[in-house]
Amino acid sequence: MSVQIVTANRLRDGAVVYLTATQHWSEEFAASAVFRDDAAAQLALDGAGAAVKARLVVGPYLAEAKETAEGLQPINARERIRASRQPTITVDAGSWTGRIAG
Amino acid sequence: MAILKRGALQPNDWLTVADDQPLPEGKAAVVSLDRWLKERETLIGRNAPIGVRLRSDQSPMAIAEDLERLALIVLEFPKFTDGRGYSHARALRQRLGYQGELRAAGNVLRDQYLFMDRCGIDSVEIADEAKAAGFLESLGEFSIWYQPAADARPTVLQLRHGKGADAAGGSSVLRESVAASWAY
Amino acid sequence: MYRYDEFDATFVAERVKQFRDQVARRLAGELTEDEFRPLRLQNGLYLQLHAYMLRIAIPYGSLSSKQLRKLAFIARRYDKGFGHFTTRQNIQFNWPQLDEIPDILAHLAEVEMHAIQTSGNCIRNVTADHFAGVAPDEIEDPRIWAEIIRQWSTLHPEFAFLPRKFKIAVTGASHDRAAVKFHDIGLKMARNEAGEIGFEVIVGGGMGRTPAIGPTIRGFLPKQHLLSYLEAILRVYNLLGRRDNLYKSRIKILVASTGTAEFARLVEEEWARIRDGVLTLPREEVERIERYFNPPAYEKLPVFSPELETAKRGDAAFARWVRTNTHPHKVDGYSIVTVSLKPEGGAPGDASADQMDLIADLADEYSFREVRVTHHQNLVLPNVRKQDLYALWQRLAAVRLAQPNVGFLTDIIACPGLDYCNLANARSIPIAQRIQRRFNDFQRLEEIGELRLNISGCINACGHHHAGNIGILGVDKQGEEFYQITLGGSSKDDSSIGKIVGPAFAIDQVADAVETIVDVYLEKRLSAEERFLETYRRVGLDPFKEKLYGNPQARRPAAE
Numbered sequence: 023m024s025v026q027i028v029t030a031n032r033l034r035d036g037a038v039v040y041l042t043a044t045q046h047w048s049e050e051f052a053a054s055a056v057f058r059d060d061a062a063a064q065l066a067l068d069g070a071g072a073a074v075k076a077r078l079v080v081g082p083y084l085a086e087a088k089e090t091a092e093g094l095q096p097i098n099a100r101e102r103i104r105a106s107r108q109p110t111i112t113v114d115a116g117s118w119t120g121r122i123a124g
Numbered sequence: 125m126a127i128l129k130r131g132a133l134q135p136n137d138w139l140t141v142a143d144d145q146p147l148p149e150g151k152a153a154v155v156s157l158d159r160w161l162k163e164r165e166t167l168i169g170r171n172a173p174i175g176v177r178l179r180s181d182q183s184p185m186a187i188a189e190d191l192e193r194l195a196l197i198v199l200e201f202p203k204f205t206d207g208r209g210y211s212h213a214r215a216l217r218q219r220l221g222y223q224g225e226l227r228a229a230g231n232v233l234r235d236q237y238l239f240m241d242r243c244g245i246d247s248v249e250i251a252d253e254a255k256a257a258g259f260l261e262s263l264g265e266f267s268i269w270y271q272p273a274a275d276a277r278p279t280v281l282q283l284r285h286g287k288g289a290d291a292a293g294g295s296s297v298l299r300e301s302v303a304a305s306w307a308y
Numbered sequence: 309m310y311r312y313d314e315f316d317a318t319f320v321a322e323r324v325k326q327f328r329d330q331v332a333r334r335l336a337g338e339l340t341e342d343e344f345r346p347l348r349l350q351n352g353l354y355l356q357l358h359a360y361m362l363r364i365a366i367p368y369g370s371l372s373s374k375q376l377r378k379l380a381f382i383a384r385r386y387d388k389g390f391g392h393f394t395t396r397q398n399i400q401f402n403w404p405q406l407d408e409i410p411d412i413l414a415h416l417a418e419v420e421m422h423a424i425q426t427s428g429n430c431i432r433n434v435t436a437d438h439f440a441g442v443a444p445d446e447i448e449d450p451r452i453w454a455e456i457i458r459q460w461s462t463l464h465p466e467f468a469f470l471p472r473k474f475k476i477a478v479t480g481a482s483h484d485r486a487a488v489k490f491h492d493i494g495l496k497m498a499r500n501e502a503g504e505i506g507f508e509v510i511v512g513g514g515m516g517r518t519p520a521i522g523p524t525i526r527g528f529l530p531k532q533h534l535l536s537y538l539e540a541i542l543r544v545y546n547l548l549g550r551r552d553n554l555y556k557s558r559i560k561i562l563v564a565s566t567g568t569a570e571f572a573r574l575v576e577e578e579w580a581r582i583r584d585g586v587l588t589l590p591r592e593e594v595e596r597i598e599r600y601f602n603p604p605a606y607e608k609l610p611v612f613s614p615e616l617e618t619a620k621r622g623d624a625a626f627a628r629w630v631r632t633n634t635h636p637h638k639v640d641g642y643s644i645v646t647v648s649l650k651p652e653g654g655a656p657g658d659a660s661a662d663q664m665d666l667i668a669d670l671a672d673e674y675s676f677r678e679v680r681v682t683h684h685q686n687l688v689l690p691n692v693r694k695q696d697l698y699a700l701w702q703r704l705a706a707v708r709l710a711q712p713n714v715g716f717l718t719d720i721i722a723c724p725g726l727d728y729c730n731l732a733n734a735r736s737i738p739i740a741q742r743i744q745r746r747f748n749d750f751q752r753l754e755e756i757g758e759l760r761l762n763i764s765g766c767i768n769a770c771g772h773h774h775a776g777n778i779g780i781l782g783v784d785k786q787g788e789e790f791y792q793i794t795l796g797g798s799s800k801d802d803s804s805i806g807k808i809v810g811p812a813f814a815i816d817q818v819a820d821a822v823e824t825i826v827d828v829y830l831e832k833r834l835s836a837e838e839r840f841l842e843t844y845r846r847v848g849l850d851p852f853k854e855k856l857y858g859n860p861q862a863r864r865p866a867a868e
Contacts, residue, residue, distance in 0.1 A: 033334075034406055035359060035405040035406065036355055036360040036405070036406065038357075076337075077336075080341045081341070097787060098786075099726060099735070099787060099789050100787075103726055103735075108358065110738065111655060111737045205346060205429065207466075207467070207468060207470055208547055210467075210468070211543055211546045211547050214466055235343075236468070238465070243466055265322060265325070266323075268315050268316075269463075270319070270460060270461075270462045270463065271462075271535075272587065273466065279586075280315045280316075280319075280459065281590065283315060284313070284593065284596070285592050
């Protein structure tokens with residue numbers, strides 16, 4: 023079932039964050055507050071303006087997600103990658119030192 | 125709407141008059157370019173200072189013949205990202221030799237003020253008087269100028285080669301020595 | 309290399325202070341994001357998928373070992389230990405924090421570097437031939453002029469808010485290695501009939517949604533008029549470029565819609581008003597800058613190096629690397645070395661902090677402390693004695709920087725793609741990795757020969773896929789990643805834009821598709837001397853289409 027969540031980037035470090043049911047901003051996709059109708063989603067997005075004004079986040083927007091047996095899932099490649107908070111690639115450890123992997 | 129001019133906040137002596145409104149008697153008035161072109165003779169005959177307001181998509185060439193009659197030209201910056209006004213300002217100052225007051229209005233922010241000043245703009249309309257101090261501070265953020273513009277600031281080139289401020293300004297004639305140095 | 313004088317140093321320090329203040333005002337809420345965005349972009353700071361991204365300017369790709377070490381330091385201290393070299397000779401860091409940016413800029417200023425105007429609707433980093441100063445086919449060193457343009461364009465008050473970004477490239481050789489025809493302004497140094505050196509001026513090339521090869525608007529511009537002429541072009545663009553539609557606001561659209569002849573006339577008309585004024589370059593300033601690019605203290609060496617020849621005979625892998633990764637140098641006994649940043653399993657163009665430090669050491673020891681960044685996302689050690697090549701190669705090989713693939717299929721140019729970039733539709737690095745894995749046999753690579761493969765994760769084309777012999781463009785189909793392949797692009801003197809070969813492929817099919825394309829080429833080529841591009845131009849798209857998509861009764865492609 024397709025639902026909506028509110029997501030943004032944290033102002034200070036640019037990290038991906040999600041609006042939770044308790045009006046906080048979490049780095050965990052799974053902690054997203056879920057909105058099942060457009061009106062509620064829009065209201066939440068408008069409310070996120072306060073977090074923008076308070077210099078917590080920038081650029082909040084509504085993203086689609088789907089509810090599955092395994093829980094809330096991102097709806098497309100972009101949101102999947104954002105939710106993982108890192109690139110998808112692993113780099114041959116032989117080439118690098120100190121490279122991000124997991 | 126306050127005016128920032130020559131380092132200080134000043135009252136706005138000019139009234140911007142809409143196209144369909146009568147001009148106030150004996151008062152300094154600014155009209156749109158469209159109105160100027162339509163009612164030019166009447167406006168020239170006026171017994172009070174007259175100014176023209178240009179949109180960013182309107183060329184100053186349209187008033188090139190009338191510059192001596194215009195005590196004020198206002199350049200609109202509808203969005204601060206619309207940079208046409210900077211070219212218009214330089215054209216007015218350097219190509220056309222405009223000597224009157226050149227003012228920026230619209231979405232004018234502190235971080236563009238120095239660029240405006242360098243392009244020959246004398247004054248800016250600012251929405252929030254409290255920001256005036258920030259505007260003035262911004263003029264002091266740099267002391268190094270890499271390229272000539274419409275101001276008198278000496279460029280790095282001039283300082284490097286000891287020419288100082290005397291050769292500043294946009295349209296001075298090529299020095300013979302420079303031309304000679306390029307003889308192939 | 310250019311060195312800052314007191315004026316340059318003061319300027320950069322003032323810029324750092326200004327941005328520090330702007331960041332503080334942003335964090336204090338005095339600037340909204342809309343107001344802050346153009347300011348941070350003009351200091352190279354993007355907000356990307358996972359974090360901020362800082363793009364640092366490497367003017368015309370020129371780096372000293374000291375500067376490279378500082379980049380390594382920044383990678384370690386403020387980032388995750390690596391950086392990415394870009395198709396415009398810059399470097400990007402993917403994980404800096406906003407409140408640390410002013411400190412990063414302060415560190416950069418210590419080594420005469422900055423991030424000024426690497427983004428935003430202003431004049432960007434001026435790029436140049438990465439073999440400048442050392443290539444045998446050079447007419448004149450383009451870096452001198454790139455430096456002059458760099459200074460003139462820095463905080464130019466009239467051109468800080470152009471309709472869109474503006475990219476200038478300069479080449480000084482008979483072979484264009486700077487892709488000048490794909491830039492907003494391309495400058496090609498050339499001699500006129502009288503033997504004088506000046507610039508051919510090309511305007512309106514570009515990548516993106518509507519790729520274009522720039523037409524020449526002036527065949528010969530004498531050097532002293534360079535800045536006044538550029539100012540005329542920029543002024544015409546600033547005034548007439550479209551501001552109503554983001555996708556139609558580059559100068560290439562203006563040139564195309566106005567027509568080349570009329571556009572040139574507008575420029576010449578404006579130029580006539582300002583030429584021979586204060587923008588005329590004083591010869592003394594040109595000479596001052598020229599002195600920074602004087603050649604280093606080369607030794608007098610014979611063109612033939614017995615040590616090199618012996619080493620090649622004794623080590624086939626080394627001999628291969630010499631064939632593929634070195635280029636003739638204009639000075640006898642020297643060689644230009646390309647350090648491949650395209651190892652199998654790596655991310656194209658990335659270098660770790662340790663690798664940067666090593667390359668800096670090698671530059672000190674073998675290359676007069678100089679390093680270059682190429683727009684193919686590799687590094688160059690421009691001044692290596694032939695007799696030192698073997699020792700150098702061994703040290704590069706030890707850290708997997710000696711892949712003998714320069715100019716070949718796995719010397720892939722790729723944008724960061726959806727793994728990093730907010731604008732992307734699809735990932736590009738995994739595609740590059742799959743292709744590199746498939747083609748990891750160096751002998752096979754050499755047999756295939758010169759073949760440029762470019763990958764862009766979206767239509768903005770930062771991977772320059774339009775100019776790839778094989779181009780790959782990531783597209784979004786219902787939220788999933790697909791890849792469209794183009795053939796026949798070229799960024800060299802024979803510039804051309806690639807043609808789409810057919811429907812897009814799924815991520816798992818791309819390496820197969822590339823292999824099929826290579827097989828068709830190998831089958832159709834007249835000889836090993838006929839490069840991929842030449843074969844393609846001779847046989848056209850159809851043989852490739854047929855093998856990739858078959859006939860309607862046979863294999864169906866992945867998407868529609």
